Amino acid sequence: MSEVHAARRSQLRDRCAVGRAAVLVSHPANVRYLAGGAPRGATLLLGPAEDVLLCPAAPSGDPAEGRIGEDLRLLVLPAPGDDSVVAAGGLAAAAGAETLAVEEHHLTVARHRALGAAAPRLRLSDLGCAVEQQRLIKDDEEIACLRIGAEIADQALGELLESILVGRTERHLALELERRLVDHGADGPAFPTSVAAGPHSGAHGHLPTDRRVEEGDFLCVCLGANYRGYRCELGRTFVIGSTPATWQIELYDLVFAAQRAGREALAPGAAYRDVDRAARQILDAAGYGDQLAPFTGHGVGLENDEDPQLSPGAMGKLDACVPVTVGPGVHLPGRGGVRIDDTLVVRPEADGGPELLTITTKELLAL
Amino acid sequence: MSEVHAARRSQLRDRCAVGRAAVLVSHPANVRYLAGGAPRGATLLLGPAEDVLLCPAAPSGDPAEGRIGEDLRLLVLPAPGDDSVVAAGGLAAAAGAETLAVEEHHLTVARHRALGAAAPRLRLSDLGCAVEQQRLIKDDEEIACLRIGAEIADQALGELLESILVGRTERHLALELERRLVDHGADGPAFPTSVAAGPHSGAHGHLPTDRRVEEGDFLCVCLGANYRGYRCELGRTFVIGSTPATWQIELYDLVFAAQRAGREALAPGAAYRDVDRAARQILDAAGYGDQLAPFTGHGVGLENDEDPQLSPGAMGKLDACVPVTVGPGVHLPGRGGVRIDDTLVVRPEADGGPELLTITTKELLAL
Numbered sequence: 001m002s003e004v005h006a007a008r009r010s011q012l013r014d015r016c017a018v019g020r021a022a023v024l025v026s027h028p029a030n031v032r033y034l035a036g037g038a039p040r041g042a043t044l045l046l047g048p049a050e051d052v053l054l055c056p057a058a059p060s061g062d063p064a065e066g067r068i069g070e071d072l073r074l075l076v077l078p079a080p081g082d083d084s085v086v087a088a089g090g091l092a093a094a095a096g097a098e099t100l101a102v103e104e105h106h107l108t109v110a111r112h113r114a115l116g117a118a119a120p121r122l123r124l125s126d127l128g129c130a131v132e133q134q135r136l137i138k139d140d141e142e143i144a145c146l147r148i149g150a151e152i153a154d155q156a157l158g159e160l161l162e163s164i165l166v167g168r169t170e171r172h173l174a175l176e177l178e179r180r181l182v183d184h185g186a187d188g189p190a191f192p193t194s195v196a197a198g199p200h201s202g203a204h205g206h207l208p209t210d211r212r213v214e215e216g217d218f219l220c221v222c223l224g225a226n227y228r229g230y231r232c233e234l235g236r237t238f239v240i241g242s243t244p245a246t247w248q249i250e251l252y253d254l255v256f257a258a259q260r261a262g263r264e265a266l267a268p269g270a271a272y273r274d275v276d277r278a279a280r281q282i283l284d285a286a287g288y289g290d291q292l293a294p295f296t297g298h299g300v301g302l303e304n305d306e307d308p309q310l311s312p313g314a315m316g317k318l319d320a321c322v323p324v325t326v327g328p329g330v331h332l333p334g335r336g337g338v339r340i341d342d343t344l345v346v347r348p349e350a351d352g353g354p355e356l357l358t359i360t361t362k363e364l365l366a367l
Numbered sequence: 368m369s370e371v372h373a374a375r376r377s378q379l380r381d382r383c384a385v386g387r388a389a390v391l392v393s394h395p396a397n398v399r400y401l402a403g404g405a406p407r408g409a410t411l412l413l414g415p416a417e418d419v420l421l422c423p424a425a426p427s428g429d430p431a432e433g434r435i436g437e438d439l440r441l442l443v444l445p446a447p448g449d450d451s452v453v454a455a456g457g458l459a460a461a462a463g464a465e466t467l468a469v470e471e472h473h474l475t476v477a478r479h480r481a482l483g484a485a486a487p488r489l490r491l492s493d494l495g496c497a498v499e500q501q502r503l504i505k506d507d508e509e510i511a512c513l514r515i516g517a518e519i520a521d522q523a524l525g526e527l528l529e530s531i532l533v534g535r536t537e538r539h540l541a542l543e544l545e546r547r548l549v550d551h552g553a554d555g556p557a558f559p560t561s562v563a564a565g566p567h568s569g570a571h572g573h574l575p576t577d578r579r580v581e582e583g584d585f586l587c588v589c590l591g592a593n594y595r596g597y598r599c600e601l602g603r604t605f606v607i608g609s610t611p612a613t614w615q616i617e618l619y620d621l622v623f624a625a626q627r628a629g630r631e632a633l634a635p636g637a638a639y640r641d642v643d644r645a646a647r648q649i650l651d652a653a654g655y656g657d658q659l660a661p662f663t664g665h666g667v668g669l670e671n672d673e674d675p676q677l678s679p680g681a682m683g684k685l686d687a688c689v690p691v692t693v694g695p696g697v698h699l700p701g702r703g704g705v706r707i708d709d710t711l712v713v714r715p716e717a718d719g720g721p722e723l724l725t726i727t728t729k730e731l732l733a734l
Contacts, residue, residue, distance in 0.1 A: 057661070080661025081680070102476075109471035109479045110493075126477075175546045182538050294424070294447025313448070 004141065005036045006071050008134065013046050016130055022047045022097035023127060024088050024115075027106040029302040030131035032229055035072060043084035047095045054084040054091070085111050089119035101127035132307055137321045142230060142301065143345055146323050149186065149227035150343055150357035153234040156180035157221060157360055165367055166215060166240060170195040170208035173221070181225045190224030190231030191304040201237065202329050202337020204293045215241045218248060218336040219367070220329075224304060224343075231304040233325045234358040235341025239366045247335075252364045255330055255338040258282040259362075262296055262310070262326040266346050266354040272314035279328045280312070288330045297326040300343055322346045323357070371508065372403045373438050375501065376418055383497055384413045389464035390494060391455050391482075394473040396669040397498035399596055402439060410451035414462045421451040421458070452478050456486035468494035499674055504688045509597060509668065510712055513690050516553065516594035517710055517724035520601040523547035524588060524727055532734055533582060533607060537562040537575035540588070548592045557591030557598030558671040568604065569696050569704020571660045582608045585615060585703040586734070587696075591671065591710075598671040600692045601725040602708025606733045614702075619731045622697055622705040625649040626729075629663055629677070629693040633713050633721040639681035646695045647679070655697045664693040667710055689713045690724070 012034065017023045023046040025031055031038035031053075041056040052073045057080045077087055085107065092100050100119070102112065104126040116124060138146070156177050165173065174193040181189055196206035201218035213219055222235035237255075239248055262279030279296040283289065297310035300323050308316055310324065318324070327341025340362055345355040379401065384390045390413040392398055398405035398420075408423040419440045424447045444454050452474065459467050467486070469479065471493040483491060505513070523544050532540065541560040548556055563573035568585035580586055589602035604622075606615055629646030646663040650656065664677035667690050675683055677691065685691070694708025707729055712722040 080678075104476035104480070107476050109469075109474050109476055112476045113471070171549050172546075175542075175549055179539075179542045179546065182542055311447075 002036060002072070004139070005034055009034050009046060009051055009072075012131060012134060016101055016127060017046045017048075020048055020096060020098040021125075022092040022095070022100045024085065024092070024100055024102045025127070025131060026085055027103050027131070029229075029306075030103070030135070033131060033135055033302055041084055043088045045088040045092055047092050048097050049095050052088070052091060054088050056080070056082060056084060083111060083114060086114050086118045089115040089122060093119040093122050097122060099123040099125050101125045101130075103127050103131075105129065129307075135301055136299065136307055137319050138301060138323055138345075139321075143321065143323065145228045145230035146232050146300065146343065146345070147357050149190065149225035149230055149232040150234065150359075152181055152184040152186050152225040152227060153190075153223055153232055154358060154360045155184050156225070157223065157234060157236065160221075161238070161365070161367060165213045165219065167212055169210045169212050170197055170200070171210060173213070174208040174223075177221070177223050181223065184225075186225035186227055187229070188226045190226045190233065190300075194220070194222040194235075196220040196336075197240075199334055199336050202331035202339050204329060204331070204339070213240055216245070217241075218338060220337075220339045222327075222339065222341055224300075229302050231300055231302070232323075232343040232357060233300055233304065233327065233341055234343065234360060235327050235329075235339050236360055236362070237338040237340060237364075239364060242366055244364060244366055249364065251330060251332075252338050254283065254286050255328060255340055256362060256364075258296075258328045259326055259340040259342070262328060263342065263344060263354060263356075266318065266324065266326070266344055268318060268320040268346060268348050270318045270346075272308045272310050272316050272318065273312055275318070275324075275326070276310040276312055276314065279326065283328060283330060291331060293329065296328045297324050299324050318346045320346055320348055320351075369403060369439070371506070372401055376401050376413060376439075379498060379501060380413050383468055383494060384415075387415055387463060387465040388492075389414045389459040389462070389467045391452065391459070391467055391469045392494070392498060393452055394470050394498070396596075396673075397470070397502070400498060400502055400669055408451055410455045412455040412459055414459050415464050416462050419455070419458060421455050423447070423449060423451060450478060450481060453481050453485045456482040456489060460486040460489050464489060466490040466492050468492045468497075470494050470498075472496065496674075502668055503666065503674055504686050505668060505690055505712075506688075510688065510690065512595045512597035513599050513667065513710065513712070514724050516557065516592035516597055516599040517601065517726075519548055519551040519553045519592040519594060520557075520590055520599060521725060521727045522551050523592070524590065524601060524603065527588075528605070528732070528734060532580045532586065534579055536577045536579050537564055537567070538577060540580070541575040541590075544588070544590050548590065551592075553592035553594055554596070555593045557593045557600065557667075561587070561589040561602075563587040563703075564607075566701055566703050569698035569706055571696060571698070571706070580607055583612070584608075585705060587704075587706045589694075589706065589708055591667075596669050598667055598669070599690075599710040599724060600667055600671065600694065600708055601710065601727060602694050602696075602706050603727055603729070604705045604707060604731075606731060609733055611731060611733055616731065618697060618699075619705050621650065621653050622695060622707055623729060623731075625663075625695045626693055626707040626709070629695060630709065630711060630721060630723075633685065633691065633693070633711055635685055635687040635713060635715050637685045637713075639675045639677050639683050639685065640679055642685070642691075642693070643677040643679055643681065646693065650695060650697060658698060660696065663695040664691050666691050685713045687713055687715055687718075 329339030
């Protein structure tokens with residue numbers, strides 16, 4: 001793995017760390033992407049002479065030296081409380097850097113000022129989202145991690161559906177799903193598992209409450225596995241009881257149609273906003289336009305919610321090997337609603353089109 | 368509750384928002400402390416004329432208007448993606464504020480710049496940790512929440528100890544503890560539950576792995592309940608099997624003596640560093656000084672790890688009604704170790720001295 005990370009650092013360096021310019025990466029997912037691991041509070045410096053991962057002093061135990069490639073030096077800071085960002089500034093200046101590009105969207109004003117004070121001759125510039133951009137297109141190994149994560153999420157959800165749901169609280173179901181994710185090999189949930197019953201169903205990002213599942217409810221579940229840092233997403237809606245009501249069937253069919261349209265719009269070269277529109281216009285035409293989430297899907301990878309955003313205002317086009325979610329939903333206040341969410345990898349038509357990672361059925365199951 | 372939050376805002380306003388100075392609070396725990404709730408991405412403005420809680424546009428569902436007191440206006444931003452910090456700057460300028468104090472330790476450089484661009488005539492200053500300082504001393508209601516949280520953590524741990532532990536993984540035990548916390552009424556875990564078996568035991572903040580509990584292990588558990596936002600902490604160490612080894616008994620007794628010394632040093636007026644030293648010097652004298660965590664305890668409240676820090680370099684003195692943890696530990700690389708951690712509230716001698724919230728026994732149990 002360490003060659004992969006070295007190659008990623010080379011690529012970033014070629015774009016951003018030319019001559020006497022150094023780069024300081026502090027956003028944890030970006031550090032992990034470039035260094036293979038991100039101990040808490042660690043900062044990665046691509047300096048004029050060498051790459052250094054600066055880690056806060058560990059009270060006990062060794063930092064994960066095994067994860068560090070040969071061309072990446074690990075520096076554990078001497079004193080507890082030392083800020084790795086400030087230390088990296090000093091190191092960059094000592095190594096002869098003239099400018100240092102930092103992640104202004106991650107560094108706080110206070111840390112940025114401390115960095116400036118520690119290395120006053122260093123000109124600080126903004127790296128912007130250069131690393132996030134580089135992370136957009138995933139390699140085979142990254143996609144394999146997402147694929148395994150999706151399998152785990154499918155398994156966890158499948159097992160839950162075999163158990164009795166009526167009478168159990170949203171909180172309990174969410175915790176059980178998270179336990180099952182770990183049982184099947186996940187490092188943990190990819191994000192806080194959402195279970196939304198009855199009037200809560202269909203609400204985006206609903207956090208589980210003590211509401212118990214009742215006969216006749218819509219039940220929305222959204223979960224994902226974190227597998228080696230990669231975070232997939234799977235959302236499904238079920239009906240509790242033997243026969244769904246007519247409004248439930250109609251609403252489900254509508255959201256399903258919107259979600260399918262979004263999935264079918266995924267292709268290399270497709271504009272982000274066109275994918276969003278494909279799903280959104282179906283819900284809009286049915287009169288739900290005002291209540292929709294600002295996006296119908298988003299990228300996944302080392303973060304659950306990363307670029308690209310599939311939204312009406314998004315600029316840019318999809319590439320092959322970009323994993324995204326397609327997860328529109330409708331929530332009717334007081335009644336509930338439907339949300340259907342998959343993780344897919346954009347692939348060219350010649351390769352069979354978008355690769356569906358989350359394969360749990362999207363038929364409306366009555367449980 | 369809303370009068371409590373209004374009184375907190377008045378107090379902050381009296382200190383920091385004099386005349387044409389406005390205050391912008393963005394750190395979520397601080398927003399919650401002052402407004403009673405902190406929807407994701409919300410910002411609190413104490414303006415020249417009124418207090419406003421600015422919340423990002425919700426795709427569906429209503430913001431929690433019920434939590435907002437009469438003297439706090441709720442403003443939901445019009446467009447998805449609007450930054451509440453930037454919007455608050457515009458609002459403050461429109462209301463005639465000349466300066467705006469922001470939390471530079473929380474705002475990123477990028478958001479700070481966007482705020483400056485949106486309200487160019489507003490002079491931005493640093494609020495520093497004024498709200499964190501105000502949060503140090505807890506009122507009765509806050510302490511009641513911590514007390515209930517501690518009871519929940521005690522219950523969850525007590526139940527786990529009645530089950531069979533050998534052969535189960537750290538991850539499983541951690542998940543089971545978190546499920547039990549929620550069963551007993553917690554809103555969730557206060558922080559990621561730490562379960563450390565065998566060679567992992569004693570390491571500060573160890574994250575659970577697939578290591579299974581074995582006969583003869585030390586087993587360290589550190590958990591806490593989040594109850595209405597308040598986060599207690601409870602850490603205990605056990606021996607797996609019928610009879611602990613001599614080195615285990617000796618190490619346990621040592622850490623226990625250190626932890627007791629720390630607890631006994633808690634008193635109004637005691638210097639933070641003296642509490643730390645009381646615990647630390649016992650471990651230091653036994654030859655473990657180099658391997659200790661940088662602090663032996665810390666404040667708890669709306670954040671798990673808040674001021675004060677009980678460390679050798681900390682400046683300041685304890686007050687009554689400040690809840691802190693006392694949790695020293697020793698980790699012997701390759702062998703494991705011991706950690707014992709309580710949450711207590713500092714009380715004067717006349718009131719019976721420090722109030723212990725986490726009452727699980729600290730005898731060395733062999734399970």
